[in-house]
Amino acid sequence: MEIGAGDGARALQRILGDLPGELRLQHALGPYTTFRIGGPAWALFSPAEPQALAEAVVRARAHGFRWRLLGGGSKVLIPDQGFPGLVLTTAHLQGWEESEGVIQAGAGVPLARLARRGLWKVAGIPGTVGGAVTMNAGTKYGSISEFVVWVRALMPDGYVHTFLPHECGFAYRDSLFRRLRLPVLEAAFRPAPGPSVDDLLRERRASQPVGLPSAGCVFRNPPDGPSAGWLIDRLGLKGLRLGDAVVSEKHANFICNLGRARSGDVLGLAEHVWERVGRECGVWLRLELEIVSG
Numbered sequence: 001m002e003i004g005a006g007d008g009a010r011a012l013q014r015i016l017g018d019l020p021g022e023l024r025l026q027h028a029l030g031p032y033t034t035f036r037i038g039g040p041a042w043a044l045f046s047p048a049e050p051q052a053l054a055e056a057v058v059r060a061r062a063h064g065f066r067w068r069l070l071g072g073g074s075k076v077l078i079p080d081q082g083f084p085g086l087v088l089t090t091a092h093l094q095g096w097e098e099s100e101g102v103i104q105a106g107a108g109v110p111l112a113r114l115a116r117r118g119l120w121k122v123a124g125i126p127g128t129v130g131g132a133v134t135m136n137a138g139t140k141y142g143s144i145s146e147f148v149v150w151v152r153a154l155m156p157d158g159y160v161h162t163f164l165p166h167e168c169g170f171a172y173r174d175s176l177f178r179r180l181r182l183p184v185l186e187a188a189f190r191p192a193p194g195p196s197v198d199d200l201l202r203e204r205r206a207s208q209p210v211g212l213p214s215a216g217c218v219f220r221n222p223p224d225g226p227s228a229g230w231l232i233d234r235l236g237l238k239g240l241r242l243g244d245a246v247v248s249e250k251h252a253n254f255i256c257n258l259g260r261a262r263s264g265d266v267l268g269l270a271e272h273v274w275e276r277v278g279r280e281c282g283v284w285l286r287l288e289l290e291i292v293s294g
């Protein structure tokens with residue numbers, strides 16, 4: 001039997017109410033995303049510690065609730081209707097330890113902090129440790145997987161497992177954690193010397209629309225041939241607008257929110273771009289942006 005948002009929220013409060021952390025009911029998700037788009041979740045829980053996150057996921061599963069993790073919300077598009085279930089944020093999982101050249105960081109630690117401590121290849125990528133490991137986030141210099149020593153994640157049976165790099169299934173913007181939807185609780189990284197992070201950030205600011213809300217690249221780059229941005233630019237689609245969603249003038253593979261964009265505006269625009277590139281360039285792009293569905 002389908003249950004409504006009010007009943008769902010109350011049930012989740014009963015199930016999670018004793019866990020340490022912040023629980024908000026029927027809470028808008030837009031402010032937790034870099035797109036600034038998205039309706040309410042039945043419940044939004046920010047666990048105070050990794051064990052509470054693990055326990056919340058175990059309980060949500062046991063009671064048959066849909067659940068999703070949200071890190072920095074910099075790769076997701078949340079529908080205006082919101083999410084009919086539990087959303088867990090890792091905002092409070094900020095553990096940090098350094099020893100013998102290895103940094104151990106909680107899932108919610110901002111990537112920016114690690115970039116300044118030797119993970120220079122991911123400098124300029126917004127988001128968190130959990131989101132970056134899951135997406136195997138990277139730049140033209142390389143990806144986060146190159147720094148990973150181990151990743152601790154929650155298994156479907158409720159146990160926590162420590163994965164060594166070769167067990168993480170890292171690929172281009174992909175990992176085992178993404179494919180199996182395993183919550184990442186923390187990870188350890190070995191930093192490496194590199195160029196000045198300030199120079200890398202300047203370089204990115206010159207080529208990406210960092211001032212407007214977006215979720216980074218909308219489409220994956222094809223495995224060979226020109227990049228998605230190059231193809232979209234070639235068709236003259238920069239500046240194309242639907243509602244308050246616009247194809248960025250600065251980087252054609254970005255869609256930006258000019259202020260009041262709705263999720264449907266972003267989706268409609270992305271679909272139009274996808275179809276034009278497919279029909280006119282013969283390349284059917286794949287989405288990199290993650291659409292959160294109910």
Ligand SMILES: Cc1cc2nc3c(=O)[nH]c(=O)nc-3n(C[C@H](O)[C@H](O)[C@H](O)COP(=O)(O)OP(=O)(O)OC[C@H]3O[C@@H](n4cnc5c(N)ncnc54)[C@H](O)[C@@H]3O)c2cc1C
Pocket residue numbers: 034068069070071072073074075076090107124125126127128129130131132133134135136137138139173177181182183184185208209210214215216217290
């Ligand atoms: C301006 C801008 C520039 C960007 N540039 C780049 C770039 O150069 N390279 C690049 O790779 N990306 C880029 N991105 C995309 C994005 O920042 C990265 O993918 C980032 O790693 C996402 O991290 P997040 O914490 O925001 O994840 P979210 O957007 O919160 O989540 C992304 C996915 O990871 C899951 N997730 C989040 N936390 C966890 C966790 N603890 N355990 C398991 N799953 C989890 C979510 O459920 C979701 O499926 C850019 C985004 C923006 C807005």
